[in-house]
Amino acid sequence: MPQNNAMPKGLSFTTHHDLPVEIHDNLRAYVSELSEVVEEKSDDYSTPPHALQLPADAHIMEEVAIAAKRYSSPHLKYVLVIGIGGSYLGTKAVYDALVGGEYGGSAQRTKLLFLETFSPQALENVNRILATEVHSSNELLINLISKSGTTTEPIANFQLLYGDLSKRFSDIATRVVCTTDVGSALWIEGARLGFGLLSVPTHVGGRYSVFSSVGLFPLLLAGVDVDGFREGGKDMLQAVLSLDEKKNYAVRSAQEMFSALSLGCSMFNIFHFNPELESLGKWERQLIAESIGKEKDLSGKVVYAGITPIVSIGSSDLHSMVQLYLGGPRDKFTMFVRAEVPTDPRIDPRGVCGTLVEGTTGKTSSEIMEAILSGVMHAYEKHHLPFSEARLPEISNYSIGLYMEWRMATVIYLAKLMNVNAFDQPNVEDYKKKTRELLLAH
């Protein structure tokens, strides 16, 4: 792919530490190698890192758009996303960011509902919403997402829901879309039952799949400007494949995380200063944990590699975790993330309680939040705690797309530096085996 030196619009990334950030030769070679392989106009997904080209894949977008058009209507009130792990975390990250987090989203015509873990209580909550608010089958679409098609939680949840729904709506089979690998057991069963089918490229893992049908289909149905989201990802794709290291934020971020880890930081603290980005934090938490947490390196040697990602929310966690972060063990590397917000109310200088907190009256909420964040970064510097700072000009489809593509590339590069496989999760099998035995024994 030709070099493009365009900076991703809007994202800024600043270092506040003296960790070594000189780029390792093997990382430089890998970026060069990837930039030859990953292409903007390719639908070749023969290796896992090809997932990075998804935001630019017009073919997948077209497939998703056709499907969305088929199921979308002014009547559609809920899209129930049934999936776990990488099958929902990216979609929820984008959705929560754009609808405003907790208590947000009331203005959406079509809302997303997520059913992920296997919990009678969560199932009951979803059932109650379906029972009271869905009165005809065209008000609902079920998107069952499982790459392998054999994941216990989503399949069991679907089975429990489908039984009831098929009694209420005789045509419910026409309101189910399965997103899965072509030819998986779910693909075959879905085809038999007349469900809609959307494919995921085989080598695209769940945690790298937000720009595939996994994320795009439900987001499009919920009215999200998916083109803007993909545009952000596409612009960042240029940057993360750039050999100009000043402009390649992914290389820089991976290198500083690697240095921090080598120097004793066992945790990476993703510190979001917009509460509606908490789900984005949880998406990145999975991305880092599963990609880097490895018993063995690429040569098969036992290394117990990993950095534990933790998610903090400002300013809430200043009243919850910051005592530990400032006073406790020096074992964390932090990235502060802050996006500007469009609405910005100002505190009335003539209002009540004006004397209780010095300096706040007459200020806008952004001014106050900036003073808080600056205070925190100042305290981190005073305590010699290493951190970096990412700034988004706004919370938008475009900027979230930028951010997610950036973090996926960063993790792939960090895995390279650590000599581990960014794309597998072999130890998950360790519990699944015993679970299967127990389920089959009774």
Place this chain on the structure above:
Amino acid sequence: MPQNNAMPKGLSFTTHHDLPVEIHDNLRAYVSELSEVVEEKSDDYSTPPHALQLPADAHIMEEVAIAAKRYSSPHLKYVLVIGIGGSYLGTKAVYDALVGGEYGGSAQRTKLLFLETFSPQALENVNRILATEVHSSNELLINLISKSGTTTEPIANFQLLYGDLSKRFSDIATRVVCTTDVGSALWIEGARLGFGLLSVPTHVGGRYSVFSSVGLFPLLLAGVDVDGFREGGKDMLQAVLSLDEKKNYAVRSAQEMFSALSLGCSMFNIFHFNPELESLGKWERQLIAESIGKEKDLSGKVVYAGITPIVSIGSSDLHSMVQLYLGGPRDKFTMFVRAEVPTDPRIDPRGVCGTLVEGTTGKTSSEIMEAILSGVMHAYEKHHLPFSEARLPEISNYSIGLYMEWRMATVIYLAKLMNVNAFDQPNVEDYKKKTRELLLAH
């Protein structure tokens, strides 16, 4: 206080590791000392650990009940809790547990809304709910909670909301209750403005305040059986002051956490297997982080003490974090927490997709979740990862009360073992100073 050897009803706590758990002499002496001081029928709160006796304090309960009676009515739709950190985390923990977590709570006549961090988006969400669903002032109560009365976020949020509300409702001052220290700046300003006032005992810190007016007042208004909740706390109070170490779960839990920390575990992983307990996890996260994370020990020596609490949710995080937990660094001590659930749907053996996941059809959801949890614990044992297991017979007012009192005592004992002050948070001042300067400079 006389010894009572009654076991707390229902909570079971099992050790799955070979960490040293012999009780240190200084902890034993401290329990003995506390059991002399902390009394079931006392309203003496002259030292911070007296907070443990709150569940048994009839006087505080009476004050709260009178206030709740004054503001409660069949018209009351929303109680808006404005507070941050310890001022809301406990209340939200209980509320979310009992109404069912995300998408839960629709059946409540009176709902709690929480406004914590300072975020234009969160404020806009709350404003929208108030604008569309609150039509007269008696449908709303604002509970502004700040122990000091000078916390930036809640005061600023309140100022922004109150301005608009006073234009809509001329009697809005009659619908505000401040929960704060007697004589604080907020207490004085609230009295002047005709707001209701509820006191918190001076030495009860925010993170130990859920059984005080801070938690009891909004919970009672939301229809929570506060008596059952206090009963759980009271029964556990007996146990955590017991000198019979087999029955004192707090001493045992503190001792094993201390051993794990001494042997290199830098993180305590609270692994809830009921998603509706995520907020309970966040409450405990603050409790541990602020109480134990300390730059200096009691002698003033710089120690950078602390264990970083992280919250995991089963089974979601099996598809997100467990690869890291099983394969990554050996730096975590885990506590699995699982409560039985009353509704327990069974998967229809004749339903669709029955062949996709072996062993699930015909099973109830609890049977499947137990098999998953057993599989995980089995994998932890295989990997020699230390953990303990807490079981609740149900999610109820009583069992949540048990659990919270247990964890507060545990943290107090752990601080004792680590020779740090469980009740202060001096480093929080490190960022506040600079923030104040910045706010006053402009």
